[in-house]
Amino acid sequence: MSILTQKDFETVIGLEVHLQFSTRTKIFCGCENAFGKEPNTCVCPVCLGLPGTLPVLNKSALDSAIKTALALNCTVNSYIKFDRKNYYYPDLPKGYQISQFDFPIGHDGYLDILVNGNPKRIRIHRAHIEEDAGKLIHDNAEGCSLVDYNRTGTPLMEIVTEPDLRSPQEAYDYLTALKLALQYLDVSDCDMEKGSLRCDANISLRRAGETRLGTKTELKNMNSFKAVKAALEFEEMRQFRVLATGGTIVQETRLWNEDKQATFTMRTKEEAHDYRYFPEPDLVPFIVEDAEIERIRLTLPENPQAKCQRLQKDYGLSDYDATIIVQDRHLADFFEHCAKHSGKIKKIANWIIGPLLKELKDRRCSVKDLSLKPEQFVLLVEKVENGDLSNLAGKDILITLLEDGSKTVEDLIEKSGLSQVSDDALLESIADETLKEHADVVTQIKNGNHGAVGFLIGQAMKKSQGKGNPKKIKDIIQRRLFNA
Amino acid sequence: MNLNTCTAHELLDLLKQGKTSVGEIFSSLLTAIKTFDGTVNAYVRTARSTEAAPDAKVPIPVSIKDxxxxxxxxxxxxxxxxxxxxAPYDATVIQKLRSAGIPILGHTNMDExxxxxxxxxxxxxxxxNPWDTSCVPGGSSGGSAAAVAAGEAIWALGSDTGGSIRQPAAFCGVVGLKPTYGRVSRYGLIAFASSxxxxxxxTKDVTDSALLMNIIxxxxxxxxxxxxxxxxxxxRALINDCKGLTIGIPKEYFIEGISTEVKEALEGAISVxxxxxxxxxxVSLPHTEYAVSTYYIIAPAEASSNLARFDGVRFGLRVQPQKPRKSAIVDMxxxxxxxxxGREAKRRVMLGTYVLSSGYYDAYYLRGQKVRTLIRRDFDTAFEHCDAILTPTTPTTAFKIGEKLNDPVSMYLSDIFTISANLSGIPAMSVPCGFSKSGLPIGFQICAKPFAEEMLFRIAYTYEQNTGWHKERPSLKAGGL
Known part of the structure; x- marks a missing residue:
């Protein structure tokens, strides 16, 4: 018997992503849908499942769901129907979750992603809407568990792929592309740290060339895309080792342990819940008119891939620049605003990808959260390009503009005296002083040590307090030294 | 005059004429409760303060199912x-009663x-049962029906899932209306079977029923x-006349097991x-024979899910066993x-859990829903030929306490005539129409098309204006058991 290697197996992965919608209120009651509030302060009799209460569907949660389904190229079910998924857990107040079983809002969609630079279509099996559960906090010191019901009733969409992904890296790439596509929709903040985007993964291995699916395991408890990838890599290797040594995979749910970087059995198929789905009698099924679906379709933004292509075509951006700029829809919008006001598109792009993006990353925010005006940004970039401002001074002004939208570039230049000095007479006197102070260096240069010219330029710049136009200073010094 | 045995509209007249006060009405009710409830046990709790707003439109106290x-x-x-x-909030019907100025008298007893x-x-x-205290008042709104019959309440609210208003109304000789599904808000009604x-x-008569419906x-x-x-x-539907109305009698409802006295009372009502x-x-309602079994699939299925929230986590009883068995939470x-x-609640939760289980859903729940559609269509078809359908409310008069408690199927069959109205969503009313030889009340049921409650009021009012059954009151002895 030949020894099996990983090349003899194909990895098959499907992902389930849970997306919280950032609607103002919860899905079935009027409570504020907010993260990070004092526990059990965003609750009411309805989301606490108190006896006698009834759910009423939040229209904007439905709109978000339809919008998301459309963005994922799903067929939208105009027949809106909810079902109860029954199970007991302390974070589930009613003892059932209102979800969708046989009529998900969206089905048979897809998301196109790039795998090693090549396009690949990942099919979406279904996307349905449901309510989120609360959160259990295990207080080991007190030896008890506490429940926070603020999250209960947050509108949630579950997006399930077909088993189309072939490696942990592909899974990672899909998640990255999905998150970007979702962020463009502005229906969720897509923040894994806050739990507004969560991912479970199904993975199985099969012999290369085999078309039937192998026995899968389901992986839970991954708190980042990196963790999803790591858990899948661990599980891929674990399953390979089992299969390569003639073993069989047990269908089960496994939990990822971040500290141990390993997955562990949570429950086997035999222990799986029977959710006893049945139609939710408290919510009457209804039809969403085609016109309404079309109205929502019109609100769909250009998707990131299309925007990336268009920025290259319309503005002559490189693939690299365009790809970076479209990572944030608002940044891309900002770029386009600027590009319309300026002929120096490449410079604008450089300043966005360089100093602006750095500032945004440092602040962990998007350009939409700050008061920077495109016109001012364009003016700033042009001043630097014209030599009216040094790079350094330009960056300082950028920071002020980010922090205070009422300021203009002109004001700031004037007030701070950051304007670059190009006055020839002044620069000549600075250069002459410098040469006088460093006569020894001048002698060295005249003796052939041309490398020391840079030192003199630096000293002259220093003398000008950084405001001297470096090109002019260099010209003057060279003219003096070499009488050119 | 015994204010407590009056109807609400009689009391409103007396109030208008200045012949009584809200305070007097209250004290007569409280006296009646003090005197008879040791025997009847219609209330589980009564109001501490009984003040009504001075400018209230209808300041007649109402009793509410628990x-x-x-x-x-x-x-x-x-x-x-x-x-x-x-309860941290008012049901919508309670809010509506309050805004009409109706004070709440108490919570009435019910089947768990x-x-x-x-x-x-x-x-x-x-x-x-106030008419014979060795008998049940019917249920599940037995406390509301008995309180009204005994003069311990002027009027009351109940809830009806398979006959729980109409069957006790028939057993206690009062008027009970199950409105069209969707006519009255369920918000704040602790769900049994949501659909x-x-x-x-x-109520004591049809007029009071109409007055209360106007409010809720x-x-x-x-x-x-x-x-x-x-x-x-x-x-405005209280018209003493049935000219031009066609009333259907379903042939499937005259089954074996229906008592002669009930049959005779119904025939009397027909002639009036x-x-x-x-x-x-x-008329024909061909799927009637499947109604009870369909009901006992759908109702427990929904109930098993509705009762899941009673888990000891957030409210109500919580018991941790002394010896750990599984995990702390599962044990709890x-x-x-x-x-x-109680036993019946457990029975229904188990029944419902079973019919929804994977592998059984199609055979039970799904099939039940299909039969439900057929039953609904039966009524649609019948109502193409008639304005209302008349049936007995129950096959027999009230049975003895304990008689059927350990025979669930025979207990379930006492709702055989009432269940179809819930399955099909149509409104139905039970109206007193006589007494058995042993002095127990008999009622007939009148059903109409969805949202045609006015038809029920007209027919029931006509019957009532030409008979005197609704004026009969039981003679209860004071004191406890």
């Missing part, structure tokens, strides 16, 4: 599992979670299943209505539900 939330009141569904649970037809499964002990439950009035009916944004159908003034101009025809769930629920 499954309707009243803010600040213990609301328990007569179950141990909800003992000491204080409305599971039953005899009010024997209450954790507060059984309610007794079948409806709140409705139990209507769309509610808090209940997605409530209908956006305008509410008419039901008192005929004299007032109604034309009677035979099991012990709490085992101690908190």
């Amino acid at each position: 499954n309707i939330n009243i803010e600040g009141w213990e609301t328990t569904c007569s179950s141990k599992i909800l003992k000491n649970y204080i 979670f409305a599971f039953g037809s005899s009010t024997e499964t209450s954790c507060y002990g059984p309610t007794r 079948l439950d409806q709140i409705g009035p139990l 009916a209507g769309h509610d944004t808090m209940d997605s299943t409530s209908a956006e159908v305008p509410v008419p003034d039901y008192t 209505l005929k004299n007032k101009g109604a034309r009677f025809i035979e 769930y099991e012990e709490t539900r085992d101690r908190g629920f």
